[in-house]
Amino acid sequence: MDPLEIRNLKKSYGSVPAVKGVSFNLRKGEILGLIGPDGAGKTTIIRSVVSLLLADEGEILYMGKNIRDNPTYIRSRIGYMPQRFSLYPDLTVEENLDFFGDLFQVPKQKQKQRKEELYAFSHLGPFKKRRAADLSGGMKQKLALSCMLIHQPDVLILDEPTFGVDPVSRHEFWEILKTQSRRQGTSILVTTAYMDEAGQCDRVGLMFAGRILALDQPQELEKQFTDPLYVLHCPQPHEVFEQIYHDDSLYVANLFGEGVHITLPRERTEEQLRNYLQEKRLTITKIERIKPSLEDVFLKLMHG
Amino acid sequence: MNRILLSIIRKEFHHILRDPQTLVIIIIQPIIMLFLYGYAITLDMKQIEIAITDYSKTPQSRQLIHQIESTSFFKVTAFDIPERGFDRLFKERKARCALIIPSDFARSLHSKQNTKIQLLVDASDPNAANYIYKYLLQINARFTFKNNPHLVQPFLMEPRILYNPDLKAHNFFVPGLIAIIMLLISSLLTSIAIVREKERGTMEQILVSPVRPLQILVGKVIPYILIAFLDGVLIVALGHLWFRVPIIGSGLFLAATLILYVLTGLSFGLLVSTITDSQRMAMLTTLMATILPTIMLSGFIFPVASMPKIFQYLSITIPATHFLEIIRGIMLKGNGLADLTRQVLFLFGISFFLLLLSVKKFRTTLE
Numbered sequence: 001m002d003p004l005e006i007r008n009l010k011k012s013y014g015s016v017p018a019v020k021g022v023s024f025n026l027r028k029g030e031i032l033g034l035i036g037p038d039g040a041g042k043t044t045i046i047r048s049v050v051s052l053l054l055a056d057e058g059e060i061l062y063m064g065k066n067i068r069d070n071p072t073y074i075r076s077r078i079g080y081m082p083q084r085f086s087l088y089p090d091l092t093v094e095e096n097l098d099f100f101g102d103l104f105q106v107p108k109q110k111q112k113q114r115k116e117e118l119y120a121f122s123h124l125g126p127f128k129k130r131r132a133a134d135l136s137g138g139m140k141q142k143l144a145l146s147c148m149l150i151h152q153p154d155v156l157i158l159d160e161p162t163f164g165v166d167p168v169s170r171h172e173f174w175e176i177l178k179t180q181s182r183r184q185g186t187s188i189l190v191t192t193a194y195m196d197e198a199g200q201c202d203r204v205g206l207m208f209a210g211r212i213l214a215l216d217q218p219q220e221l222e223k224q225f226t227d228p229l230y231v232l233h234c235p236q237p238h239e240v241f242e243q244i245y246h247d248d249s250l251y252v253a254n255l256f257g258e259g260v261h262i263t264l265p266r267e268r269t270e271e272q273l274r275n276y277l278q279e280k281r282l283t284i285t286k287i288e289r290i291k292p293s294l295e296d297v298f299l300k301l302m303h304g
Numbered sequence: 305m306n307r308i309l310l311s312i313i314r315k316e317f318h319h320i321l322r323d324p325q326t327l328v329i330i331i332i333q334p335i336i337m338l339f340l341y342g343y344a345i346t347l348d349m350k351q352i353e354i355a356i357t358d359y360s361k362t363p364q365s366r367q368l369i370h371q372i373e374s375t376s377f378f379k380v381t382a383f384d385i386p387e388r389g390f391d392r393l394f395k396e397r398k399a400r401c402a403l404i405i406p407s408d409f410a411r412s413l414h415s416k417q418n419t420k421i422q423l424l425v426d427a428s429d430p431n432a433a434n435y436i437y438k439y440l441l442q443i444n445a446r447f448t449f450k451n452n453p454h455l456v457q458p459f460l461m462e463p464r465i466l467y468n469p470d471l472k473a474h475n476f477f478v479p480g481l482i483a484i485i486m487l488l489i490s491s492l493l494t495s496i497a498i499v500r501e502k503e504r505g506t507m508e509q510i511l512v513s514p515v516r517p518l519q520i521l522v523g524k525v526i527p528y529i530l531i532a533f534l535d536g537v538l539i540v541a542l543g544h545l546w547f548r549v550p551i552i553g554s555g556l557f558l559a560a561t562l563i564l565y566v567l568t569g570l571s572f573g574l575l576v577s578t579i580t581d582s583q584r585m586a587m588l589t590t591l592m593a594t595i596l597p598t599i600m601l602s603g604f605i606f607p608v609a610s611m612p613k614i615f616q617y618l619s620i621t622i623p624a625t626h627f628l629e630i631i632r633g634i635m636l637k638g639n640g641l642a643d644l645t646r647q648v649l650f651l652f653g654i655s656f657f658l659l660l661l662s663v664k665k666f667r668t669t670l671e
Binding site: 047078082090105 | 307308310311315318319322323504505506508509510511512513514515516668669670671
């Protein structure tokens, strides 16, 4: 049985719909990432799953039990990390860990052993007497995660855990999550706004405007993008993008960091694209065919 | 006691001891308030400016003036001002009353039954005007008694002043201040403690755990009962040692009622914290809801019995109304539990009601 099943979840704030019917399962031992921009409904899904919000419609089953009937059942078994850093800044690393150990009633002896294990993988051991407020962003996130792992939950639910964390710490954080899922068989539901983190997940749900546009393994999602894709390297990508975007051509352009990505429709050839660009007198240094990334897939799905 | 509760209590003590703002509220604020209000709020009147115009210039008139000058109640600020100058004097606040002794003062004292002198009083503060008038009546009576031994008084009043023989205003106000400060501090502390968790997002975190609402609330309240109680002891001690307010009744009984009263304040703080989402809002709400009604309606200054009926009923719902009777009763009159059962029961009732309401209103979701 999948630890978590979400069936047609709907949730509005007043008249503003935040989640418009979302269904997915979190499988045993997998890392499932929900990826999408701010306002896509990720946090609403997460908060509904941990029973902090009541869904308007649909069902959430944890270990086959509807969480609406018994919210304490899921609350006392999962590990949840909210979007904002939410530990006690005036308590030390150790005091925070002890507090959550007590809250989840981890046996005293076990708690001591767990703390040592958590210090080892998070490298927070030398800082255990330091107050949480004085930790760096990356260390804070690792402490928050450690506090959630002290009671060894089977399911971890994390809301944008790497937001605002430096790249090195982000990488380290993901390594910890992967180890946790591979070795302990922990099922992890995680949200992020960073596309490049999708590759770290076993499966990825692309979210936009309250819906999951697609959910699959990252490689499978990339395969959905079948049209040839080119990148235009150019000194002024913004202008090139604007030109193509506003021109009613068949080419679909998207602005990326390295240049403009352009999709070739089936009825056009690369030759025709080159001619088109020349006609428009756009300054382009290089045209190169590339493999589509998840972000290309996302943009394609987003534009329908 | 269970482990979750103990852990919450321990954590709360850490918060208190490590937060300068909380420590200021606990230690500095009550002391400052007690001294500030202890000295500022007093109904004793002293050094009332009086203008005297003496047209008589006789030994008798000088004797009267001397009697007025020799009390600390009056201070003569203007002398022999012509009558048309009084208006100016009052408007410039150089005098609050004026006495005009007519030129036939000495003569009429010997001839007529009633000698008239004129008193002008600035009654823009009616309470003060009343005091001035009554004080001068006393001087008048003494003067008459001395100068006219043949005047027969129908009876003589022998006053014996009980419970506060020196009529010290401090004895009345300091216990009242203790009641106000305690209520404010205890409700402020709890409301901030819970709302801070909401603001920081830690409430969201700890709600997703096996913790129950009652454990959070009780765990929050217990440390503050202790702290607010110690606070109460501190200011009662200050009131007793510095302001010399006696404690005639049992100190132990006073301590017990203090704990009960603190619990009432804390319960109110809990209720505030369940309906507000920011520390600022919680602070404002507690300040508004405790200080104002407590000062106006509890009998702190104005006797409840002289209020309109509707306010009298309203004052029953204010914890300080009952605690004022308790603390004044214990400190000044030596009352015991038997004399104060009604008040103690009321405090119990109010606390219970507030606690029940807070537990009911405490949300375990973010909606």
